Amino acid sequence: MKVTKEVLAGTVESSDVMIKLFPYSGIKIEIKSSVYKQYGRHIRTLIEDLLCSHSITDVYVVVNDQGALDYVIKSRLLTALARGCEEFAIKWEVKK
Amino acid sequence: MKNAESKEKDNLVTYCGEFSKEEVFTMSRLPRANRLNRSKVSESLEAVILKSGLKNGDTISFHHHFRNGDLTVNKVMEIISQLGFKNLCVAASSFTEAHTCMIDYIKNGVVSRLETSGCRGKLAEAVSNGLMKEPMIIRSHGGRAAAIESGRLQIDVAFLAVSSSDEYGNANGVGGKTNCGSLGYAMVDATYAKTTVLLTDTLVAYPNYPLSINQRQVDFVVIVDEIGDPNGIMSEATRFTRNPKELLIAKNAVKAIENTANFKDGFSLQTGTGGAALAASRYIKEVMQAKNIKGSFILGGITKSNVEMLEAGLFTRILDTQCFDLAAVSSLGTNIDHVEIDAGMYASMYNKGSVVNKLDYVILSALEVDINFNVNVITGSDGVIRGASGGHSDTAAAAAITIIVCPIIRGRLSTIVERVQTIVTPGSSIDLVVTEIGVAVNPLRADLEDLLTKAGLVLMSIEEMKEYAYRLVGVPDKIDYLDQVVAIVEYRDGTVIDTIKQIKA
Amino acid sequence: MKLRRTMLFVPGNNPAMARDVILYKPDAIMFDLEDAIAVTEKDSARMLTYFSLKNNDYKRENIETVVRINPLNSEFGRLDLEAIIPACPDAIRLPKAETAQDVIEVEKEIAKNEKKYDIPVGTTKMIVAIESALGVVNAYKIATASNRLIGIALGGEDYVTNLKTKRSPGGQELFFARGAIVNAGRAAGIDVIDTVYADVINEDEFIKETELIHQLGFTGKSVIHPTQILLVHKVYRPKDSDVIKSKKIIAAAEAAKKAGIGVIAVDGRMVDEPIVRRAQYILELAKASGLEVEL
Numbered sequence: 001m002k003v004t005k006e007v008l009a010g011t012v013e014s015s016d017v018m019i020k021l022f023p024y025s026g027i028k029i030e031i032k033s034s035v036y037k038q039y040g041r042h043i044r045t046l047i048e049d050l051l052c053s054h055s056i057t058d059v060y061v062v063v064n065d066q067g068a069l070d071y072v073i074k075s076r077l078l079t080a081l082a083r084g085c086e087e088f089a090i091k092w093e094v095k096k
Numbered sequence: 097m098k099n100a101e102s103k104e105k106d107n108l109v110t111y112c113g114e115f116s117k118e119e120v121f122t123m124s125r126l127p128r129a130n131r132l133n134r135s136k137v138s139e140s141l142e143a144v145i146l147k148s149g150l151k152n153g154d155t156i157s158f159h160h161h162f163r164n165g166d167l168t169v170n171k172v173m174e175i176i177s178q179l180g181f182k183n184l185c186v187a188a189s190s191f192t193e194a195h196t197c198m199i200d201y202i203k204n205g206v207v208s209r210l211e212t213s214g215c216r217g218k219l220a221e222a223v224s225n226g227l228m229k230e231p232m233i234i235r236s237h238g239g240r241a242a243a244i245e246s247g248r249l250q251i252d253v254a255f256l257a258v259s260s261s262d263e264y265g266n267a268n269g270v271g272g273k274t275n276c277g278s279l280g281y282a283m284v285d286a287t288y289a290k291t292t293v294l295l296t297d298t299l300v301a302y303p304n305y306p307l308s309i310n311q312r313q314v315d316f317v318v319i320v321d322e323i324g325d326p327n328g329i330m331s332e333a334t335r336f337t338r339n340p341k342e343l344l345i346a347k348n349a350v351k352a353i354e355n356t357a358n359f360k361d362g363f364s365l366q367t368g369t370g371g372a373a374l375a376a377s378r379y380i381k382e383v384m385q386a387k388n389i390k391g392s393f394i395l396g397g398i399t400k401s402n403v404e405m406l407e408a409g410l411f412t413r414i415l416d417t418q419c420f421d422l423a424a425v426s427s428l429g430t431n432i433d434h435v436e437i438d439a440g441m442y443a444s445m446y447n448k449g450s451v452v453n454k455l456d457y458v459i460l461s462a463l464e465v466d467i468n469f470n471v472n473v474i475t476g477s478d479g480v481i482r483g484a485s486g487g488h489s490d491t492a493a494a495a496a497i498t499i500i501v502c503p504i505i506r507g508r509l510s511t512i513v514e515r516v517q518t519i520v521t522p523g524s525s526i527d528l529v530v531t532e533i534g535v536a537v538n539p540l541r542a543d544l545e546d547l548l549t550k551a552g553l554v555l556m557s558i559e560e561m562k563e564y565a566y567r568l569v570g571v572p573d574k575i576d577y578l579d580q581v582v583a584i585v586e587y588r589d590g591t592v593i594d595t596i597k598q599i600k601a
Numbered sequence: 602m603k604l605r606r607t608m609l610f611v612p613g614n615n616p617a618m619a620r621d622v623i624l625y626k627p628d629a630i631m632f633d634l635e636d637a638i639a640v641t642e643k644d645s646a647r648m649l650t651y652f653s654l655k656n657n658d659y660k661r662e663n664i665e666t667v668v669r670i671n672p673l674n675s676e677f678g679r680l681d682l683e684a685i686i687p688a689c690p691d692a693i694r695l696p697k698a699e700t701a702q703d704v705i706e707v708e709k710e711i712a713k714n715e716k717k718y719d720i721p722v723g724t725t726k727m728i729v730a731i732e733s734a735l736g737v738v739n740a741y742k743i744a745t746a747s748n749r750l751i752g753i754a755l756g757g758e759d760y761v762t763n764l765k766t767k768r769s770p771g772g773q774e775l776f777f778a779r780g781a782i783v784n785a786g787r788a789a790g791i792d793v794i795d796t797v798y799a800d801v802i803n804e805d806e807f808i809k810e811t812e813l814i815h816q817l818g819f820t821g822k823s824v825i826h827p828t829q830i831l832l833v834h835k836v837y838r839p840k841d842s843d844v845i846k847s848k849k850i851i852a853a854a855e856a857a858k859k860a861g862i863g864v865i866a867v868d869g870r871m872v873d874e875p876i877v878r879r880a881q882y883i884l885e886l887a888k889a890s891g892l893e894v895e896l
Contacts, residue, residue: 013616038478
């Protein structure tokens with residue numbers, strides 16, 4: 001699936017992350033984070049995995065992170081993908 | 097004369113005029129002409145620097161009582177640089193955001209070594225990134241005083257800003273246009289430096305009083321337009337927090353204090369800076385009033401909160417080594433029970449007994465605490481220098497009960513870690529770590545556990561705290577350092593407790 | 602017995618708050634997807650609330666989780682339920698209920714989602730908010746419209762607007778609505794929650810209002826700032842004499858049960874089931890108050 005519109009989700013408030021998506025050919029991820037040294041690598045992996053599990057093949061992701069926890073990053077990324085892709089299906093799963 | 101001749105044979109020297117020996121028999125740098133004029137006031141800072149005996153490679157010092165409002169370092173360094181001096185060591189009591197200018201002087205070779213208690217902002221980042229060839233020396237307040245007292249740190253010229261001075265060098269931090277309050281750090285420098293230069297914007301009639309720095313110690317007095325920005329004295333750290341998390345931590349800390357044996361008439365207290373530590377002051381006041389307990393003294397860096405406790409009659413005296421806000425400055429100037437002490441008396445291990453040895457409770461912050469209770473207050477979890485050793489290790493070592501107050505996480509960063517980036521205060525000095533989720537008691541103080549449990553505090557091990565935090569934020573990657581040592585952290589006794597390496601860009 | 606002295610409103614789109622609230626220990630948290638969220642951010646808030654519910658252990662701190670969805674007649678309400686039900690909040694709060702039918706519609710939609718996600722039908726509870734004159738008129742019908750209902754709340758701001766007046770310190774304009782809603786709620790056997798007080802700085806007025814609604818019989822109050830939580834809990838702390846009395850009653854009830862006797866007597870007087878339940882409630886309040894750290 002491709003991202004067909006330029007969209008953003010999230011904010012630059014503390015503990016949040018702003019994720020911008022741009023149409024692109026292939027996958028490119030750019031990360032700016034207040035905790036880059038400690039979690040930059042982990043955030044990149046998190047995003048790559050999520051894009052993969054949702055079969056996103058073409059997108060330029062720009063991340064501006066203020067120390068958001070993993071689930072917040074997932075949340076903002078999925079919101080952005082739903083906004084930026086045609087027919088993005090959100091799969092809600094029951095809490096265990 | 098016959099008597100005189102035989103006396104000369106025994107290495108005794110014959111008298112030959114009232115001031116004939118003055119050039120050799122004095123510590124003073126002042127030319128004789130000025131002494132006869134009975135004034136040490138010099139026309140310009142540049143002239144004074146030239147007369148001070150300053151040479152390349154010397155050590156100069158400054159104090160940081162004007163905090164972010166300091167104007168002296170900039171003024172002095174500019175002239176020193178223009179005059180072409182090189183390879184100086186700058187041994188300030190601390191570097192604040194106001195010392196960013198040092199970066200250029202270091203790059204130009206004017207300054208080649210730094211010794212301090214703390215460092216922040218752009219200068220700190222630059223040092224962490226390998227700005228200097230020689231490592232920065234970091235000492236606690238007590239450690240710096242001890243190094244100076246013992247001669248390990250020899251200051252050649254001390255440039256000390258004072259709020260008011262008379263023409264002969266009697267000076268203080270309360271009698272001028274721009275008051276900084278206690279001159280605790282400056283007093284040590286003035287006592288031991290080879291040459292002492294005072295800078296002031298308020299010249300008062302001789303003799304000035306009080307005598308924080310006295311004329312016996314002073315070589316030159318220079319008048320400047322402005323000694324410092326009074327608004328810069330109020331640092332961020334002293335504003336009273338409304339943050340419910342910090343208030344909760346403070347309440348827990350005070351609950352712990354209330355339920356330990358030292359909390360009785362005559363007890364002494366020090367609270368550090370940081371939201372929770374300052375909030376604790378307010379709660380201690382309430383508890384003391386409720387239980388009708390009167391303390392002996394408050395120690396350390398003084399804030400409005402402390403002054404209110406003194407004025408409410410809850411403590412007999414404040415022993416003040418530096419003023420953190422204008423309320424403290426004002427109180428020092430007017431209240432006879434608010435007493436100025438120098439950094440050596442405050443916390444030096446070298447002299448015959450400093451005040452920290454008499455402390456019952458100290459409440460301190462931390463950037464990081466590890467599972468061995470070691471505390472880091474100097475580097476962030478990214479390895480960059482951003483704090484100060486300050487009085488942390490001094491008070492922690494000596495106080496009867498040492499309490500660290502900190503949130504379990506700050507944003508995505510855990511405060512409780514496997515191993516701190518830098519050890520400033522060793523774990524054996526720490527008794528309790530109080531966070532918003534519970535209290536960790538150092539196994540060395542198992543005697544406190546029962547008391548605290550009965551008080552209704554939730555006790556957990558420090559490992560449990562770390563696990564809780566890591567479960568929330570995830571385990572962080574380790575910071576990559578290069579081999580180069582950019583700073584050496586000295587313990588109070590001059591031994592090396594840790595080093596700080598250069599961070600990978 | 603679940604205490605509902607405080608329900609802390611948290612905008613569903615704020616990550617920092619979703620975590621920090623655990624620390625403040627309200628009896629319940631209400632994630633808001635409705636009035637606190639701009640139209641363009643409804644999807645974002647929905648997603649974040651879903652994740653917050655799944656990743657934060659509110660249950661461990663005994664904090665009830667409630668989500669205020671958008672009305673079903675908006676484009677968002679159904680999407681909200683579809684996302685939130687699988688995240689297993691304790692209750693859904695529906696805003697601006699005016700008729701029993703409003704409640705029934707939401708209940709149907711909740712049941713549909715429970716079935717879809719294999720959650721036992723009936724698990725998710727409901728709280729209904731009355732925010733208009735018509736809602737007040739229909740309060741009892743609304744309060745009894747579903748077995749899932751655990752509480753009925755007053756939405757004061759919208760209500761006074763509907764009445765064409767403004768809120769005032771004494772709260773006279775809310776007098777009728779408060780009385781009606783407490784009455785309806787108690788008649789229906791469910792909890793009753795008062796409206797928010799927006800001025801966070803004015804603690805004295807807030808305490809006065811809380812004391813008033815406490816006396817009126819409300820179970821608790823909606824709050825918008827952590828500092829308000831402890832103020833409400835303080836007002837709801839039972840008097841020592843009530844605690845002592847309640848302990849006696851529970852002791853008598855347990856003794857009677859042990860002895861197999863059907864009649865409970867305390868100080869020579871007969872005590873029936875509602876009184877025993879009230880005594881249990883008082884002791885729950887006392888326990889919760891005793892464990893608290895005061896700010």
